[in-house]
Amino acid sequence: MRNHSIIVQKYGGVCLETPAKIRSVARSLADLHGRGHRVVAIVSAMGKTTDQLIQMAYQVSPAPNRRELDMLLTTGERISMSLMSMALADLGVPAISFTGSQAGVMTDDSHSSARILDVRPIRVREELDRGRVVVLAGFQGVNPATREITTLGRGGSDTTAVAMAAALKAERCEIIKEVDGICSADPRIVPDAKSLRQVDFASLSEMCFWGAKVLHFRSIELAQSQDVPLVIKQWGGVEHSTQVVKEGAGMENGKALAVNSIARIEHVEIDSRDLSHGFEKFAQHLKQNSLSWPQLLDSGFAAGKTSMTVACDSEWLDALSRTLEQSQDLRKPREASSSVSLTCFGAVSPELPLTALQVLAHHGIVPDKYVMSPNSVSLFVPVENREAAVKALHSLVQQT
Ligand SMILES: Nc1ncnc2c1ncn2[C@@H]1O[C@H](COP(=O)(O)OP(=O)(O)O)[C@@H](O)[C@H]1O
Numbered sequence: 001m002r003n004h005s006i007i008v009q010k011y012g013g014v015c016l017e018t019p020a021k022i023r024s025v026a027r028s029l030a031d032l033h034g035r036g037h038r039v040v041a042i043v044s045a046m047g048k049t050t051d052q053l054i055q056m057a058y059q060v061s062p063a064p065n066r067r068e069l070d071m072l073l074t075t076g077e078r079i080s081m082s083l084m085s086m087a088l089a090d091l092g093v094p095a096i097s098f099t100g101s102q103a104g105v106m107t108d109d110s111h112s113s114a115r116i117l118d119v120r121p122i123r124v125r126e127e128l129d130r131g132r133v134v135v136l137a138g139f140q141g142v143n144p145a146t147r148e149i150t151t152l153g154r155g156g157s158d159t160t161a162v163a164m165a166a167a168l169k170a171e172r173c174e175i176i177k178e179v180d181g182i183c184s185a186d187p188r189i190v191p192d193a194k195s196l197r198q199v200d201f202a203s204l205s206e207m208c209f210w211g212a213k214v215l216h217f218r219s220i221e222l223a224q225s226q227d228v229p230l231v232i233k234q235w236g237g238v239e240h241s242t243q244v245v246k247e248g249a250g251m252e253n254g255k256a257l258a259v260n261s262i263a264r265i266e267h268v269e270i271d272s273r274d275l276s277h278g279f280e281k282f283a284q285h286l287k288q289n290s291l292s293w294p295q296l297l298d299s300g301f302a303a304g305k306t307s308m309t310v311a312c313d314s315e316w317l318d319a320l321s322r323t324l325e326q327s328q329d330l331r332k333p334r335e336a337s338s339s340v341s342l343t344c345f346g347a348v349s350p351e352l353p354l355t356a357l358q359v360l361a362h363h364g365i366v367p368d369k370y371v372m373s374p375n376s377v378s379l380f381v382p383v384e385n386r387e388a389a390v391k392a393l394h395s396l397v398q399q400t
């Protein structure tokens, strides 16, 4: 099998929700294997397993130890990988499952937000050469210095898939989803959102930073730097739904591609001398409460206070809110907000921010913050206006 091309496929929790769905994914892997490819399947935890495990941890401890939390969360992917391997064996396909550490995914020591330092897939290669389908637990690795098990952060299986595809020099890395690829908006909010057949790395990276739950943000950067051919495919479909390309050939500069949103953004105020002091106090607070760094969206200093605007998964934000109630110097100055972002191919045109504000005003939505990035216009709106804001801004996406 040494000369056969390697295909890495990643299946998210939605595609693996039930034993029946696992059997059906196994049939599709068997089919790919039967067509002569060497197949590596990266699996996430079934359905909402990771959420349930996190909730369980917080029921046991208000500030779960991060090492132990990683030990707990990695079990979700172990369940999927072993079940998938069993289902493949039942179909007569030789298969073997590996955890992240068995597969040689080496990370730093940052529990719950570890970064991949190296991938040494020795056992994976051996098993592929033997003709087996290799099923790998996504979202996890091991720190070679401490020998501790780590996780890559929520949604990290996409990053495992890209890193493994790069290390194995795979022909391509396919991210298999239930949705029809990357859409011009979350189809749950905008049912007639169109699927983007091609998207360039820079735009996709900003879409995912600003809330498109289609790919782990870090996996995009990795695919670009490691030159991994990356496609997003709808589960059951034969064609690629979305192909990620270096440059979006044929697309107009500044064209609005998609609207995405972050449902919950929390604001934190820190009594401090200056911005740097504010950051130090925030870092200390996170450490004391066993919290990893969140996604930082905005920060500023005025009148003895550092303000931080952060996003993360809801369990993390709930935990932060609880710890802030007990703090003297850090507090929540206001209710949470949502962001809504319009991402363009190429640089944002200078008139777009005003147009976006006018469209929202027409729908009675008044944002209170505007953040500019190279490809996106992002506005912070009240949580209750989020869906209406996404629908309104979607009218600016060119329907071609
Ligand atoms: N721009 C977007 N395009 C496609 N899906 C999006 C977008 N923004 C948010 N989503 C949501 O992301 C999820 C995509 O992946 P899904 O296959 O359901 O999950 P996973 O593979 O991570 O288990 C869907 O629930 C979809 O509603």
Ligand SMILES: N[C@@H](CC(=O)OP(=O)(O)O)C(=O)O
Pocket: 011, 012, 013, 014, 044, 045, 050, 051, 076, 138, 139, 153, 154, 155, 156, 157, 158
């Ligand atoms: N199970 C992990 C990792 C992951 O990547 O999941 P998914 O591919 O279903 O988003 C999580 O829920 O964060």
